[in-house]
Amino acid sequence: MTTRSEDSLIFYALTPGNYQPGEMRTVYDSLKAFCDKKKEIDQSDRFNIVIYQDDGPNYLEDFTLNPENILIALESLEPMIVRANMSGGIMVSATFIIDVFKNIPNKCFRMIILTDNGTLEIPEVYIPVLDNLIDKIKDMPLIIDIIRIKVNNHDDDMKLSELITKTRGHLHHVQDLNDLLPLLNDLAEKKTFSSFSLSDDTFSEEIPIENFPFYNNLAVDPKLVIDKHTCSICFKKGTNAIVQCPNCDTTSHKICWALWAKTSNIGVFNIFRCHTCFQLLKLDEDFVYMVHTGQLKAIEEIKVEVMDLKEFEETLEALDGPKIISVEDPLAMFDDDLDGDDTTITHDDDE
Ligand SMILES: [Zn+2]
Ligand SMILES: [Zn+2]
Structure with a gap:
């Protein structure tokens, strides 16, 4: 069994309008605890976050060694966060990870998706698209975990579970936000790979x-x-x-x-x-x-x-902090819900 330095990408598909301000604080504190624990275990771990705004998915231009950058981005962009599109977000996150994989060695990539009942679930038509994507990347050192906050939808759970099981990840349910911290604390542990053999480096x-x-x-x-x-x-x-x-x-x-x-x-x-x-x-x-x-x-x-991994990562780190990049949603849903210009999210009873 062997472990690697990890790069964690948090796909933040929560809809702030669904929460009281104090509840958001619990979410941020839990994410901070996750990052802090990972840094404590391994200084070469890095972080990124994907959030949805009106213009589509936004993320930091590269993984950062400094988790502060994640929290700053999250808190400053919170008022602009709109309902996330699960399909597009997974696609963008996976594409980003594949791009990083091209020039960073010996990493394990973690994708952690936080969803609630505001997240636009994966429509039937996109299941084969994502399934095909995951079939290709499942051999990469990539693990996808999904955290469902106060969501009970058996059909969607089944779909998601089937997708991520191939990546050795799991679907987790959180009914009480106070349970998020212990869950993220568990997920912060390094993942091991039994199928990889390690000889020297x-x-x-x-x-x-x-x-x-x-x-x-x-x-x-x-x-x-x-x-x-x-x-x-x-x-x-x-x-x-x-x-x-x-x-x-x-x-x-x-x-x-x-x-x-x-x-x-x-x-x-x-x-x-x-x-x-x-x-x-x-x-x-x-x-x-x-x-x-x-x-x-x-x-x-x-x-x-070969250069030490952390030294190499430091050469990649932007001195003035990472920029936030916005990309078009590759699997945009032509849904009226996405056209609204207000960022207050109301509960959608139709789905
Ligand atoms: Zn070269
Ligand atoms: Zn030679």
Whole structure:
């Protein structure tokens, strides 16, 4: 059993208009306790939050090491929060996590969805869309938990439960807001993966072959460079092809990176991370296969120092605090409820 540094994304699908001001305070305090506990367990854990405004889902441009940023965003944006669309919010959150996965190593991603009876539930038509998405990302180190606050809707619970079970997450019910804190306290514990094997610093994950194309799409090809460059893995010049990471310009022999992929792939044998910037890179499958099976003789020694994760994260942290990004809802529901310009949410009796 092994654990990882965690990046938690809270999809805040609560509708503040449904609560008394004191109740919101309980929610914030519970979220703060969640973040504080996670920071206590692991300083390299990071946080983000997705909330719905009139213009669609909003979130911080990147995960932040500082949970204060989450609470500031939440409290300052609260008056503008409108009913969240569960489908679109899950889609946006998953897309965001996939994007971060492309250039951050050895993470477990957590998605925690807080919902109440103001949340627009997933309509039948979007179930296959989300199901398909989750089938692709379920092999990623991603766990989705859903917290239903004062919601009792067996049919919707069943739908949600089926979706998130694939990610090893659970559906939780909270009837009394005071129960939120102990629940989040439990969820703040690190998740373990029994299916990942740990040897030294490298994880070997099992990704089924049918999902290889998904990861191939996330990774980029290193660029072939013509000039003489020193290889950053074996420190030799040599006659073998030299390629370059398009993100940070690190150059390596193609064959050295193929060998590096043997111990550092992400669960798909030809996909690995640049040892300098952690960008997901891929090399031609046949070539990598031949290197791994010894048919192509690689340079014998790999001398690479990979940056400490927390140090790396600090380089990503915006000095003046993260900006809030607004995106269009990819699964917008053309519902009159979403058109209103007032932010006071009334209970919807029709659903
Ligand atoms: Zn080399
Ligand atoms: Zn790079």
